[in-house]
Amino acid sequence: MSAPVVGYVGADVPVELITAAGLRPLRLAGKPREDSTAGDRYLGRGVDPAARSILTRILAGDYGPLEAIVVSRDCEASLRLFYALRELHRVEPELGLPPVRLVDVLHLPHHTTTRYVHAKLAQLREWLGRWRPIGDGDLAAAITAHDDLRRSLARLAVLRRANRLSGTRFLEVVAATTTLPVGEATTLVDRLLTEERPEVAGTRLFLTGSSHDSPEVYETLERNGFLVVGEDHDWGELLFARTCAAPTELALAERYQHNGPSAPRASIRQRAAHTAAAARGCGAEVLLSYARVHDDAPPWDFPEQRAATGLPAVLAERQPYGELTAEALAALVPAGAAA
Structure with a gap:
């Protein structure tokens, strides 16, 4: 059952x-x-x-x-x-x-x-606990299982940075793990880690700004010559970047307290430093800040993110949900060519 x-x-x-x-x-x-x-x-x-x-x-x-x-x-x-x-x-x-x-x-x-x-x-x-009281052993087992999944996803991110996985496929896999029991999710990722796959290519792009709970924007970017090698939203690498220091309730609280930094909840300086380090870590050549309509936080972060990364950078504001407008793509293509 x-x-x-x-x-x-x-x-x-x-x-x-x-x-x-x-x-x-x-x-x-x-x-x-x-x-x-x-x-x-x-x-x-x-x-x-x-x-x-x-x-x-x-x-x-x-x-x-x-x-x-x-x-x-x-x-x-x-x-x-x-x-x-x-x-x-x-x-x-x-x-x-x-x-x-x-x-x-x-x-x-x-x-x-x-x-x-x-x-x-x-x-x-x-x-x-109204469904089932949570004992310390139950919690410790759950923390260990979810940390195992996070470590497997981190290894999958390494494959993406090595051009063995597209950004679209990576995003789809991460999303799939949030719909499965944790053990099945880890098995799915571990199986993908063992598969042989051809090399993918494109101008290496780091995506910041709004989160993406579906792959349409990634698909548009990768159809147009870009390869999304990293992102700092919480449907991507920000979801699993931090594990727990111990299988305890206190360590769990610290894990969630220090997870991030996300655009709505972190300072501009924190976001810029994190974006610059993450973009360097995945060898990004271009920075795209995607700001969905009614998501006002990303444009405030963008100037310092652009300065901190030193990359050709484009801000795409007021984008429709799940879409990248033709105007935004047209602004991005020259940045990719310059890289």
């Missing part, structure tokens, strides 16, 4: 706790270019279209039966989504929505922040 599924939104959700409760974490992704009228009705069209798409899909039952939903406060759109789900669960019970829980992870480098995050994770642990 398969485990009940808990949907979650945002990379700040400690999936280890869901696994430790005997539940299966499923990261909820939107679908670009599909009608989002239902989500627009409750969130309004001024919210990030990815969040509106997720709400539309929840209301339509696209994710299958969900035992609960956990939302992280990783950005304003996620917070708006949480409030909408909580109210719909309360005032429209006929919709049959599951209970929803918010987890608030702060990313400041202070001991007081660690205590705050630890307390929030302990509260989530207690809440998930």
Whole structure:
């Protein structure tokens, strides 16, 4: 019998706790270019279209039966989504929505922040305990399993940097691991690591800015002569870059506290330093900052990211969800040629 599924939104959700409760974490992704009228009705069209798409899909039952939903406060759109789900669960019970829980992870480098995050994770642990109480052994096993998956994904990232895996395929694999039980996800990645594959080529591009929960933008870039060799959003390498120092609740809190830096929650200086180091590490030749419509954080980061990397760089602002406009691509192509 398969485990009940808990949907979650945002990379700040400690999936280890869901696994430790005997539940299966499923990261909820939107679908670009599909009608989002239902989500627009409750969130309004001024919210990030990815969040509106997720709400539309929840209301339509696209994710299958969900035992609960956990939302992280990783950005304003996620917070708006949480409030909408909580109210719909309360005032429209006929919709049959599951209970929803918010987890608030702060990313400041202070001991007081660690205590705050630890307390929030302990509260989530207690809440998930209504399905199965989470013992320390359960939690330790779940942390170890998810860290094993992160290490396997890190090895897959090395293959991509060695031109043995396209950015599109890499993104698809990472997304697939967020839909499977952790053991099956690790088996999937480990199997891919052993496969022989031809070399891929293209102008080596590092992608920053908005997150990508679907591969369309990557596909567009790679059809036009680029190879996405790295990114700093939380559906890519930022998702698995950090493991836990120990299989304990405190170490788990520290892992999520110090994970990042993401565009909505980190300073401009932190983002620039991280982007520059990551771009160097994957041998990038071009920097693209992709800013989705209603995602206002990336353009603020871009000037310092461009200066810190020293790469030919393009800012693509107000991009449709899951698309790269012809104008943005036209601006990027000369940068690729210069590289």
